Amino acid sequence: MAISASQVKELREKTGVGMMDAKKALTETEGDMEAAVDLLRKKGLAKAAKKSGRTAAEGLVAVAVQGGTGVAVEVNSETDFVARNAEFQSMVGGIARAALGVADIEALAAAPLEGKTVGETVTDKVATVGENMTLRRMARLEADAVAAYVHNAAAPGMGKIGVLVGISGADAAAAEAIGKQVAMHVAATNPAALDVADLDPALVEREKQVLTDQARESGKPDNVIEKMIVGRMNKFYQEVCLLKQAFVINPDLTVEKAVAEAAPGATVTGFVRLEVGEGIEKEEEDFAAEVAKTLGG
Structure with a gap:
């Protein structure tokens, strides 16, 4: 073909x-x-x-936490100039706060924000700025305590990567301290799942098949190959599962053990990681053309 x-x-x-x-x-x-x-x-x-998703679109991810609920929202713009604009940032912050009261992106678009719906607010901003914007994604996390972290912050609570981490079984102060560290870890490592049981079965099967094919090319006996596959799959789990990853702040400990040491009885119950433009392919444009578009040229 x-x-x-x-x-x-x-x-x-x-x-x-x-x-x-x-x-x-x-x-x-x-x-x-x-x-x-x-x-x-x-x-x-x-x-x-x-x-990995190709980060190609601009905009911001904003996070907001209230009690045991945290939300992360992605709002895209065509250029980074707009993402750095105070009016755009104010709008995104308002959208994140509105998201605390809804369950999904559809409900968020219909949620009230300063006398209009969130969807209408974004549409009006498009007309004002003259650049396309989209309310793209929303994620919600609930736990005993939720910690948030923003990487490459453009303003308080918003930046290029937003992370939420749910912690249960610890007092508020301990949960916030270790939760923030784990959130920073998630921003850096981008795990695929919380633990092995949470991995996509199709992803696991694909990885196992590739490792099996690689091991068979070694020409070693089947019983040796089986042990090789088990060992390599365990290494794969350590690379992609948050609780099994080496903690970036102390690589001698896994994330799971680091949390247990920092806050005895505490466990990580979930996480969310949103990165601006993840999975969106953007038409390449040189810097001069981007400036011209921003100025309406």
């Missing part, structure tokens, strides 16, 4: 391999993108072991 240039480009961005290797892998897998990624990994050609 014919492989398009856009498919080759997408595979190169996901794996970091050269154009010919990407095209060959897509040809061998008949255009199946995920299978091509696995094939390149099996051959040792892929530079990254896991896919």
Whole structure:
């Protein structure tokens, strides 16, 4: 089958391999993108072991916490100039506060904000600024205590990455202290799930298949291969599961053990991580063109 240039480009961005290797892998897998990624990994050609969303859109993620409830909201803009604008930041902060009273993004769009709905507020801001904006995502987390952290903060409570961490079984002060540290860890490591049981079964099966294929190429006996796979899967879990990851503040401890030491009896019950533009592909534009667009040129 014919492989398009856009498919080759997408595979190169996901794996970091050269154009010919990407095209060959897509040809061998008949255009199946995920299978091509696995094939390149099996051959040792892929530079990254896991896919990550391409951060391409601008805007802000804002977080808000009230009691045992935390919310994170992403509002996108076309340029970073608008994201740094005080009026835009004020609007995003208001949207985050409104999100504390609703369950999902649809309800948030209909929620009241300064005499209008949130959706109408965003639409009006588009007309005022002359740049497209979208209310893209909302996440909600509930626990005994919720800690929040914003990375690359543009203003209090909002920035490029917003994280919420739920802690149960600890007093408020201890939960806030260790929760903030774990939230910083989540911002840095971007775990796939809280623990093994929370991982997407399809992701686990794909990883196991790739590791099995790699182990079989060693030519070792089946009983040795089985042990190799178990060991490599355990290493995979340690890389992608929050509770099993080495704590960035003290790599000698896992996150789970660090929380237990800092606040005896405490457990992490959940987390949320939103990054601006995650998974959105943006048309490349040079700096001069971005300035011209901002000025209405």
